[in-house]
Amino acid sequence: MCSGPILGYPRQNGKYILDTDASNVGIGGVLSQIQEGQERVLSNASKKLDVHQARKPFDSTDTDWGEFKENVDDVTELGNEVRAVTRSQTKDSVSTCQWIEGYSTQDISNTQREDIILKQLHEWMDKGCIPSRDSINGSCPEIRKYWINWLLIERRNDVLYMRKVSSTKIATYLLLVLEKLRKKVLDVFHSNVTAGHFGVSKKTMKIKERFYWYKMRECIRLYIQNCERCNKVKQLRSKPKAALHSYLAH
Numbered sequence: 409m410c411s412g413p414i415l416g417y418p419r420q421n422g423k424y425i426l427d428t429d430a431s432n433v434g435i436g437g438v439l440s441q442i443q444e445g446q447e448r449v450l451s452n453a454s455k456k457l458d459v460h461q462a463r464k465p466f467d468s469t470d471t472d473w474g475e476f477k478e479n480v481d482d483v484t485e486l487g488n489e490v491r492a493v494t495r496s497q498t499k500d501s502v503s504t505c506q507w508i509e510g511y512s513t514q515d516i517s518n519t520q521r522e523d524i525i526l527k528q529l530h531e532w533m534d535k536g537c538i539p540s541r542d543s544i545n546g547s548c549p550e551i552r553k554y555w556i557n558w559l560l561i562e563r564r565n566d567v568l569y570m571r572k573v574s575s576t577k578i579a580t581y582l583l584l585v586l587e588k589l590r591k592k593v594l595d596v597f598h599s600n601v602t603a604g605h606f607g608v609s610k611k612t613m614k615i616k617e618r619f620y621w622y623k624m625r626e627c628i629r630l631y632i633q634n635c636e637r638c639n640k641v642k643q644l645r646s647k648p649k650a651a652l653h654s655y656l657a658h
């Protein structure tokens with residue numbers, strides 16, 4: 409879905425495939441069709457559940473579907489023409505490294521170990537202990553931040569993550585992004601053709617679902633502030649103010 413044409417058009421003949429996924433925090437689905445012997449994506453959608461929806465029991469699905477069919481008069485049973493695949497997410501989710509294009513899990517592990525900051529976290533993991541408070545006082549603020557939140561940092565497949573627990577008690581593991589890869593992440597989430605040039609708050613919320621680094625919001629703010637397309641298209645919300653001048657009173 410990352411190369412053109414991105415989405416196909418439905419055809420009269422061809423088996424439809426509906427892939428769905430759900431967790432305690434969101435739902436999503438992809439509709440595809442077999443065209444010329446290949447699976448072609450036609451449409452996709454996803455939604456983040458609010459607090460009330462996330463707590464809704466899953467056994468109410470049949471009841472909801474029954475009420476939907478009663479209220480809508482054009483529901484058609486497609487029978488064997490649709491293959492529905494549902495994958496329920498019941499375990500802790502890990503944001504895999506495939507979100508950074510061109511980098512495998514091993515590549516991320518190697519770059520983390522080469523980074524001047526994250527390689528220290530790997531060394532702490534290898535030793536099985538962290539430095540004392542006195543010895544960490546002279547370190548940079550980023551190192552001290554990770555030291556304070558050490559219980560939330562985990563290493564999986566030799567890659568460092570920050571554990572984040574939602575209100576529904578589901579743990580999500582956010583990839584610790586080293587400095588040289590941050591612009592690449594921001595390009596994907598802001599400047600990509602499918603990303604949309606949103607503001608700081610929305611973009612920060614989106615990136616925080618999968619990645620983490622020190623002073624992330626400030627980094628995102630500076631990136632958007634210097635985005636050439638945003639500066640050309642978006643208008644200033646505040647009226648410009650004239651510079652202050654000194655006047656001599658007679």
